[in-house]
Amino acid sequence: xxxxxxxxxxxxxxxxxxxxxxxxxxxxxxxxxxxxxxxxxxxxxxxxxxxxxxxxxxxxxxxxxxxxxxxxxxxxxxxxxxxxxxxxxxxxxxxxxxxxxxxxxxxxxxxxxxxxxxxxxxxxxxxxxxxxxxxxxxxxxxxxxxxxxxxxxxxxxxxxxxxxxxxxxxxxxxxxxxxxxxxxx
Amino acid sequence: xxxxxxxxxxxxxxxxxxxxxxxxxxxxxxxxxxxxxxxxxxxxxxxxxxxxxxxxxxxxxxxxxxxxxxxxxxxxxxxxxxxxxxxxxxxxxxxxxxxxxxxxxxxxxxxxxxxxxxxxxxxxxxxxxxxxxxxxxxxxxxxxxxxxxxxxxxxxxxxxxxxxxxxxxxxxxxxxxxxxxxxxx
DNA sequence: CAATTATATCTCGACGTCAAGATACTTGTG
DNA sequence: CACAAGTATCTTGACGTCGAGATATAATTG
Numbered sequence: 001x002x003x004x005x006x007x008x009x010x011x012x013x014x015x016x017x018x019x020x021x022x023x024x025x026x027x028x029x030x031x032x033x034x035x036x037x038x039x040x041x042x043x044x045x046x047x048x049x050x051x052x053x054x055x056x057x058x059x060x061x062x063x064x065x066x067x068x069x070x071x072x073x074x075x076x077x078x079x080x081x082x083x084x085x086x087x088x089x090x091x092x093x094x095x096x097x098x099x100x101x102x103x104x105x106x107x108x109x110x111x112x113x114x115x116x117x118x119x120x121x122x123x124x125x126x127x128x129x130x131x132x133x134x135x136x137x138x139x140x141x142x143x144x145x146x147x148x149x150x151x152x153x154x155x156x157x158x159x160x161x162x163x164x165x166x167x168x169x170x171x172x173x174x175x176x177x178x179x180x181x182x183x184x185x
Numbered sequence: 186x187x188x189x190x191x192x193x194x195x196x197x198x199x200x201x202x203x204x205x206x207x208x209x210x211x212x213x214x215x216x217x218x219x220x221x222x223x224x225x226x227x228x229x230x231x232x233x234x235x236x237x238x239x240x241x242x243x244x245x246x247x248x249x250x251x252x253x254x255x256x257x258x259x260x261x262x263x264x265x266x267x268x269x270x271x272x273x274x275x276x277x278x279x280x281x282x283x284x285x286x287x288x289x290x291x292x293x294x295x296x297x298x299x300x301x302x303x304x305x306x307x308x309x310x311x312x313x314x315x316x317x318x319x320x321x322x323x324x325x326x327x328x329x330x331x332x333x334x335x336x337x338x339x340x341x342x343x344x345x346x347x348x349x350x351x352x353x354x355x356x357x358x359x360x361x362x363x364x365x366x367x368x369x370x
Numbered sequence: 371c372a373a374t375t376a377t378a379t380c381t382c383g384a385c386g387t388c389a390a391g392a393t394a395c396t397t398g399t400g
Numbered sequence: 401c402a403c404a405a406g407t408a409t410c411t412t413g414a415c416g417t418c419g420a421g422a423t424a425t426a427a428t429t430g
Binding site for chain 3: 276277278288289291292293309312314315316
Binding site: 021022023024025026028031032034035036039040041042043044045046047049050051052053054055056057058082083084085100144147148151154155157158160161165166168169170172173174175176177178179180181 | 206207208209210211213216217219220221224225226227228229230231232234235236237238239240241242243267268269270285329332333336339340342343345346350351352353354355357358359360361362363364365366
């Protein structure tokens with residue numbers, strides 16, 4: 001790599017063959033530096049990796065869940081209810097905020113889960129506009145099984161990192177997500 | 186927090202009020218530890234944050250791009266071509282692997298971009314099955330503008346971290362993405 | 371060189387999501 | 401208490417994606 005005196009090149013040359021492997025984002029960043037040497041594309045080093053990794057995780061999860069006959073979106077809803085604790089019920093509105101989807105989507109999801117017998121809709125006794133969505137016993141079991149499978153898969157992916165690296169990574173990511181999660185982003 | 190002797194509790198108590206803010210995943214993990222104290226949910230600390238952050242980034246990007254009259258998927262395709270360098274052309278197949286979508290989706294995307302005059306389809310002179318997708322001058326300009334906007338936004342998000350933290354984060358993420366990007370995941 | 375297999379792209383129908391608006395109920399105000 | 405504003409959920413239509421299969425061309429093999 002060419003050294004350019006006086007130019008802000010804050011990233012450090014890494015001997016990739018020793019420390020780790022090159023990834024798609026390294027290639028992407030190199031391409032931008034070639035095509036747009038006037039731009040500082042350092043942000044992509046972090047945020048493009050986040051997006052791409054998320055994409056890969058989606059695919060991997062889809063696979064893991066299919067072994068339990070669940071779609072990712074089904075898992076999201078069922079586990080939100082499961083986490084709520086007995087009696088495993090939340091309003092559609094509470095489910096919205098947890099799953100980051102719109103209300104139309106959630107109505108549709110609840111419909112389909114109810115048809116499969118994994119949740120049931122109950123009238124909210126304290127607000128007649130409202131509804132409560134409750135996990136059925138089968139829904140609860142399916143959620144628990146799928147969670148165990150997911151964790152096994154995720155542990156395998158994270159085996160790339162040491163325990164302390166995982167802690168560091170979680171901490172750094174928290175710093176980035178906290179503004180979104182706390183300020184109504 | 187309760188201390189449980191003899192139990193593997195590898196995460197470290199952090200004084201959140203001093204070091205940073207709690208995020209949605211902290212709440213999620215706390216809920217699981219309450220509902221399923223038998224499970225080790227540590228993997229979620231990293232990978233759920235990756236997924237949720239990616240989701241937030243999608244939304245933020247959508248906003249940034251809309252100022253330039255582009256959708257995120259349009260940006261993905263246009264910038265893939267832009268990065269390729271002059272004459273800014275790639276086959277649909279090359280675009281597939283860069284954007285992680287299926288061939289049916291890419292056909293559709295190219296159709297729509299061509300209708301907007303941002304790309305054009307040319308026959309591949311060396312393979313009559315093939316097609317080349319080429320950026321138009323306007324397509325190139327739009328890609329460059331949108332990229333500048335995106336980088337500005339991402340820099341703002343990353344201002345949460347110091348320079349060295351950004352470097353650390355990029356490195357840790359690379360270790361996780363490299364297996365997906367190199368082994369045909 | 372014919373037959374087979376592989377590759378590149380496109381077509382098409384099903385599906386999930388979103389955004390905007392509709393409906394029904396509740397809360398706050400005077 | 402009446403009325404306006406707010407809230408919770410559902411409905412609807414447009415849209416983008418996927419996945420399986422179709423078509424056309426290339427590469428391989430005997």
